[in-house]
Each structure stands twice: as C-alpha cells, then as structure tokens.
Amino acid sequence: MIKVLLIGSGAREHAIAHALKLAKEDVELFVYGSSLNPGIKELAADYKVGPLKSNTAMASYASLAHVDLAIVGPENPLAEGISDVLGQVGIPCVGPTKQLAQIETSKSFARDLLTEYKINGCPKYKFFVNEMGLKEYLMELGDNFVIKADGLMGGKGVLVSGDHFNGQAEGLKLAIEFIKNGSQVLIEEKLIGQEFSLMSFCDGDHLIHMPAVQDHKRALTGDKGANTGGMGSYSCADFSLPFLDEDDIAAAQKTNEATALSLKKKFGVGYKGILYGGFMATQTGVKLIEYNARFGDPEAMNVLSLFSERTFPANPAPDFLQVCQAIVNGTLNKVKMDLKKQATVVKYIVPEGYPESPVINQIIDVSKVDQAKVRLFYGSVDQKADGLYLGGSRALAVVATADDVDQAEKIVETEIKKITGPVFHREDIGTSELIEKRVKMMKELRS
Numbered sequence: 102m103i104k105v106l107l108i109g110s111g112a113r114e115h116a117i118a119h120a121l122k123l124a125k126e127d128v129e130l131f132v133y134g135s136s137l138n139p140g141i142k143e144l145a146a147d148y149k150v151g152p153l154k155s156n157t158a159m160a161s162y163a164s165l166a167h168v169d170l171a172i173v174g175p176e177n178p179l180a181e182g183i184s185d186v187l188g189q190v191g192i193p194c195v196g197p198t199k200q201l202a203q204i205e206t207s208k209s210f211a212r213d214l215l216t217e218y219k220i221n222g223c224p225k226y227k228f229f230v231n232e233m234g235l236k237e238y239l240m241e242l243g244d245n246f247v248i249k250a251d252g253l254m255g256g257k258g259v260l261v262s263g264d265h266f267n268g269q270a271e272g273l274k275l276a277i278e279f280i281k282n283g284s285q286v287l288i289e290e291k292l293i294g295q296e297f298s299l300m301s302f303c304d305g306d307h308l309i310h311m312p313a314v315q316d317h318k319r320a321l322t323g324d325k326g327a328n329t330g331g332m333g334s335y336s337c338a339d340f341s342l343p344f345l346d347e348d349d350i351a352a353a354q355k356t357n358e359a360t361a362l363s364l365k366k367k368f369g370v371g372y373k374g375i376l377y378g379g380f381m382a383t384q385t386g387v388k389l390i391e392y393n394a395r396f397g398d399p400e401a402m403n404v405l406s407l408f409s410e411r412t413f414p415a416n417p418a419p420d421f422l423q424v425c426q427a428i429v430n431g432t433l434n435k436v437k438m439d440l441k442k443q444a445t446v447v448k449y450i451v452p453e454g455y456p457e458s459p460v461i462n463q464i465i466d467v468s469k470v471d472q473a474k475v476r477l478f479y480g481s482v483d484q485k486a487d488g489l490y491l492g493g494s495r496a497l498a499v500v501a502t503a504d505d506v507d508q509a510e511k512i513v514e515t516e517i518k519k520i521t522g523p524v525f526h527r528e529d530i531g532t533s534e535l536i537e538k539r540v541k542m543m544k545e546l547r548s
C-alpha cells in the first residue's frame with residue numbers, strides 16, 4: 102500500500118485519481134482540492150477542501166497523512182512553490198519546483214530560455230515593459246502578430262490579430278492597455294497552422310513522451326465562439342495526429358528534451374513532472390506556442406486512458422503509479438512504457454452560456470450513460486442529495502477509447518447525448534469532417 106496526495110479537484114484530477122486506482126499496488130488516496138469533486142471523493146481515503154494558495158496547509162495535511170508521494174494537477178500551486186514546500190518536509194512531488202515552473206508562469210522566462218539555449222521552435226518575439234519601440238516592432242511584424250500579457254492569466258492574456266483585434270493601430274492600443282495595467286507584454290509573430298499538445302513525463306534527466314493530442318479551445322462547433330479551457334480532444338492509435346508527419350513529432354519531442362535539460366543546466370535542479378508543450382505545426386516547421394508545467398486538461402484524460410487496466414495476473418505494462426514513482430526517483434530510463442495502441446476521444450459537457458454566462462445550480466442527469474462504454478470524469482459539479490448540479494465551468498468529461506478516432510467519437514456522441522439538463526458540448530470534436538479539414542489546411546499550407 103502506498104499513500105498518495107493528489108492536489109486539485111477537476112476532471113483532470115479525477116482522471117489522475119482513476120489512473121492511480123488502476124495501479125498494481127494499492128493506492129491510499131489523499132486529496133486536497135478547492136472543491137469537493139464527487140468522482141474523486143469516491144476514490145479517496147480522505148478529502149480536504151481548502152484554498153490551493155495555502156502551501157503550509159497543504160504540506161501539513163500531507164505530513165499528517167504520512168503520504169509517500171504527491172501529484173499536483175493545476176498550475177497555481179506549482180507557481181506558489183508547493184513542490185519546494187513538500188520537498189522540505191520530505192515528500193517527493195510529481196510537479197516542478199517554483200523556479201522551474203516558471204516555464205509556464207512566465208512567458209518571458211520560457212522564451213528567453215529557448216533563446217539562451219538555442220532550442221528550436223521559438224517564434225520571433227520581443228518583450229516590452231513600456232511603449233518604447235513597441236510601434237516600430239509591430240510595423241516590423243506587419244499585420245499578423247500576437248499580444249501576450251506575462252504571468253498566469255488563466256487563458257485571458259492572449260490576443261491574436263484577426264481573432265481579437267484587427268490591424269496594428271488596434272493592436273498597439275491593446276498592448277499599451279496591458280502595459281498600463283502592470284503587465285510585461287510579449288509581442289510575437291502570429292503562427293498559422295494546426296495546434297497540438299505534446300506532453301512528456303520528466304524525471305530531471307530522462308523523458309518519456311506521451312502521444313500527441315489535439316485540444317479544441319473554442320466553445321462552439323466549427324471553432325466558433327469564445328476561448329475556453331478546452332472543450333475536448335482526441336489522440337490517434339499511432340500516437341501521432343493525421344495532419345502531422347514524423348518530423349513534426351520528432352521536432353516537438355526534441356524541443357521538450359532540450360527544454361527539460363536546459364532547465365537543469367540553468368538551475369542545477371532537475372525538472373520532475375509533466376512538461377506540456379503547446380505546439381503549432383506551421384509551413385516552416387513546428388513552433389512552440391507555450392509551455393505548461395502540468396498535465397493538459399482535457400489532454401490528460403486522453404493519455405491516462407491508455408494505461409492498462411488492473412488485471413490478475415498483473416499486466417506487466419508499467420502503470421501510472423510506477424511512472425510517477427520513476428519520475429521522483431529519477432529512473433524513467435528504466436521504464437518500458439507500453440500504452441495501449443488505441444485512439445481516444447474526450448468531450449466536455451458544459452453549462453448553457455459557458456464560458457461567458459454559464460447557468461449554475463441547475464440539475465443534470467447522467468444516469469442513462471453506459472459507463473461500460475465510456476468513462477465519466479467529473480469537473481465543475483456538486484453532488485447534492487437530489488442529484489448532480491452544475492457548478493458553472495466545464496462540468497464533466499466523457500471519454501472513449503477504440504481502434505480509431507472515428508469509432509471512439511461515435512461512442513462518446515452516443516453516450517454524451519444521454520446526459521440531460523441545460524448543457525451543451527461540441528459535436529464536431531473527433532469527427533472525420535473536422536479532422537479532414539485540418540489535414541487539408543496543413544496540406545495547402547505546406548504545398
């Protein structure tokens with residue numbers, strides 16, 4: 102029996118908890134989250150609800166529970182240095198130290214690291230702390246550029262020309278507003294192509310790359326509507342994506358490797374956790390959009406669904422717990438990863454009006470969903486005596502695995518439609534029509 106602390110309480114953390122429970126060794130799960138997730142609660146030996154900002158509260162909870170290992174789901178505790186604090190009380194952590202988590206928390210740090218260590222994939226960029234030279238740089242980039250406020254902005258600090266504003270004059274005004282509000286501003290060339298996520302398990306010295314996943318940020322079918330945390334995602338049985346070639350995957354993997362190793366060179370401390378590169382396949386190769394220091398949400402659910410079920414006699418393929426242990430022990434090079442060669446589709450059910458004005462405290466019914474065919478991971482929902490209530494953000498994720506994406510998508514659609522209440526989801530995620538559009542777009546771009 103091993104005692105594990107899980108920090109976080111969303112659908113991503115529900116998937117982490119579920120994957121831990123499939124391990125060959127019994128896991129006694131202790132959870133510290135900002136809300137009570139009914140799915141995680143069922144799997145936990147103990148569950149504490151508290152603010153994720155309080156490192157001392159989390160560390161004393163972990164010490165009292167005598168946990169052997171901690172896994173951090175969201176970025177905020179990493180930004181606040183939870184990994185360092187747990188380390189001080191002798192608890193190894195899947196999640197980098199505060200210094201290394203800057204790869205997510207500071208856009209300037211991430212870009213400058215790539216430049217300093219000559220790592221491939223960095224787009225043209227410049228930072229501004231005041232207006233000096235700003236107008237001239239925008240003129241140099243032309244009409245296609247991106248404005249990013251530095252720091253953790255919860256996905257709200259990125260403005261893209263053509264999507265959020267038009268032309269240099271409007272862009273200049275917005276960049277100046279960010280500066281006036283106290284942000285350092287990153288201006289970079291706008292990347293055109295297809296986005297994908299390439300996450301890697303890192304133990305400080307070695308990396309194991311996960312299958313590539315494509316997330317869908319826009320709220321509505323056809324990539325319309327507001328940006329969200331991610332409405333759903335898919336991955337393919339060959340661990341690549343239909344619009345990528347082998348060189349693209351190799352390039353993204355190399356960038357993650359070079360980044361993890363450069364972090365160690367720079368600070369003398371290894372990056373232990375998940376390194377999540379958000380990449381864009383472009384006409385001129387793979388470019389890094391941004392780094393995250395944690396699992397993607399929903400991407401974690403794609404990847405974690407590929408770990409083998411708990412069987413008797415035990416399946417020899419390494420389970421998720423063994424990978425976490427190898428991360429903290431620095432032994433990932435000894436892990437012979439053997440994920441299921443299957444496709445995965447994840448779709449989030451969200452409240453009507455999400456993300457701008459979601460309905461909350463409305464009941465939804467998931468009882469008709471066939472949980473032998475799909476997994477349900479709970480996000481922003483409250484379990485009350487008379488049922489499950491919407492909390493206002495992404496409510497729950499429906500996940501299927503199958504031999505190909507088309508089959509997995511159809512399974513998810515059949516089951517997700519059985520959920521009733523004031524909710525919606527993106528019907529097009531994982532469909533052949535949408536994937537073919539992406540393939541065509543990339544072909545045209547590269548021809």
Ligand code: GLY
Nearest residue numbers: 316331397398399
């Ligand atoms: N998939 C988007 C994120 O996790 O940040």
